[in-house]
Amino acid sequence: MHLTRRQLLGSSGIAAAPLLLAGCGFVPSAAKRTSSTGTLSFTTWGTDAELAGFRKAIAGFEKANPGSKVDLNAVPYEQMFSNIDAQLQAGNPPDVFRVPYYTFGAYAGQGQLLDLSKHLPSGFADRFTPQAWAAVQNGGKPFGVPHHTDTSAILYNKQALDDAGVTDIPTRLDDAWTWQQFRAVAQRLRRAQPDAKYPFGVNWQGNGVTRWLSWLFQSDGRFLTEDLSAAAIDSNAGRAAVDFTKSFFPDRLVPPNDSVKSSTYAADSWYNQTTAMVFSGAFAIPDATDALKFEWGATFAPRNTRAGSDFGGNALVATKAAEGKAELIAAFFAHVTEEEQMRDFCANASLLPTRADLVKDGIEFAVRPELSPVFVGQASAVQASDSGQVASPKMSAIITVLQDELERAFVGGRGTAATIAALKTGIDKAVTA
Structure with missing residues (x-):
């Protein structure tokens, strides 16, 4: 599917503690290693650059976690959420999907998303800016991870x-x-x-x-x-x-x-x-x-x-039906929000990171890099109280x-x-x- 950024203009509506991805598993704490094997279904829309970024991140995740697989299903934006809603109603939703922050609250508020608070390790929130983390909260708990933003x-x-x-x-x-x-x-x-x-x-x-x-x-x-x-x-x-x-x-x-x-x-x-x-x-x-x-x-x-x-951009969320794959989902979410993956994705797709370290240090867009400071700086104007309201159910x-x-x-x-x-x-x- 080819989708230009111009076609998306009306549809798209800112010191990290890194997690460990070691060999065959995600390490949520020093005391416990859980398996990251199995298959995830992941539905998203995206421009060519965004889809290329997702495919690269998926390939890196599968290499770092032998026995894991992520099946990417790319759909046109116009069909994205009618498909998701129909699949949720039919009881066969994807394990993971991409969602704008202004839509996130509706899914979380209806109990359709996986509560990640029990599966993400202590300190995971520290990698993100406060405004980004506020945008994936429902009732004080995270029901998604902030993948990128735009403003x-x-x-x-x-x-x-x-x-x-x-x-x-x-x-x-x-x-x-x-x-x-x-x-x-x-x-x-x-x-x-x-x-x-x-x-x-x-x-x-x-x-x-x-x-x-x-x-x-x-x-x-x-x-x-x-x-x-x-x-x-x-x-x-x-x-x-x-x-x-x-x-x-x-x-x-x-x-x-x-x-x-x-x-x-x-x-x-x-x-x-x-x-x-x-x-x-x-x-x-x-x-x-x-x-x-x-x-x-x-x-x-x-x-x-x-x-x-x-506070534009999108989060990654998991459906409640995928709870049996929670540790694999947590490992995948950790991987795609690591410094290297997020920098690469945002630079090539001209999007803004949600990691605090990348916001502090800045990124360079692959196209017109001299404009990067304008948009990174503009995103810093968003306050957590602003983005938190947009996450309303x-x-x-x-x-x-x-x-x-x-x-x-x-x-x-x-x-x-x-x-x-x-x-x-x-x-x-x-x-x-």
């Missing part, structure tokens, strides 16, 4: 910015444009461009509506309470985020079709040079490098009260609320107060259903 920064058309006199591009997260500075840049672009072109596009289409939450986090806000039991969006931060983002449309800073329910992805407008900038994940870099004929670069998303960003229902109510604000022109009231009511209903 949205700004890709820009250099000539378009030059023509507008915008030449001071932030090169450090601490120097990212404030909301006011970002608006000023956008207004300069608006004045410098013809009516049919726009300053920027935002990648919040489809399930990517979770990326709107970045603006909420940048105002140091929440959409759920700390125990994830109720809405917390009725706040000054929530009102600031709604007010700022809905102003993009009447001020003509984004194309009219850049709403959350648009069938056109924001990246398409940037590719055809209808927009000068676009919010995008790092996984777009290889495809953009191959396809674009203009000079382009990347800079950080704007900040308000603080820097903030979306009710996130799928919350996504629908965000889509409906933000569309009414962006396209329908509904005011901020009414939008916040509707978001609060909808989120409360979603989490109590």
Whole structure:
């Protein structure tokens, strides 16, 4: 299956203690060695680079664990979760599958995933960043491992910015444009461009509506309470985020079709040079490098009260039905999240690591390595309290609320107060259903 990063733009929505993989087994503690033999079924989607990374990791795992085998089943993203849901219902799910963080909570909350807390050794969590580990928790227990992440920064058309006199591009997260500075840049672009072109596009289409939450986090806000039991969006931060983002449309800073329910992805407008900038994940870099004929670069998303960003990417989870293979699963999860495997996977697929040591030391993308610090730095803006909310078991229902109510604000022109009231009511209903 061939899937470009551009095709995934709308579907994809940051000191480690290493585990030992020795010879024929996974060593969860100094006192106990358990067998890592048997066969695992593993279902995923992916770009060519991602699938190549998985195959390389699987080959290394099988070599390190004689008697083990991992059968990789690659499916189109559009079929991935309808297949998984049907298999779960029929009682024949794969042992392991890949899942976006914003979907993880629904499976964990319904009791469909394997609780890994009894099978992962003490200290396993230490290899990951706090925000990554928070994204695979349900009820304080891990039901998956954070395999990689991605987050949205700004890709820009250099000539378009030059023509507008915008030449001071932030090169450090601490120097990212404030909301006011970002608006000023956008207004300069608006004045410098013809009516049919726009300053920027935002990648919040489809399930990517979770990326709107970045603006909420940048105002140091929440959409759920700390125990994830109720809405917390009725706040000054929530009102600031709604007010700022809905102003993009009447001020003509984004194309009219850049709403959350648009069938056109924001990246398409940037590719055809209808927009000068676009919010995008790092996984777009290889495809953009191959396809674009203009000079382009990347800079950080704007900040308000603080820097903030979306926690994209995917986890690896095991189904509860695979409990009899728990030690083999734990060994496989340990292997694919080791330093060498994660660095190789992320560098070649232009994705971001979830290991704390790789985040601290940085990685270099195989394509456009000079852009790596922008995306690694942007991912560091995610806080554990942000990613933990997205792991809510009710996130799928919350996504629908965000889509409906933000569309009414962006396209329908509904005011901020009414939008916040509707978001609060909808989120409360979603989490109590």
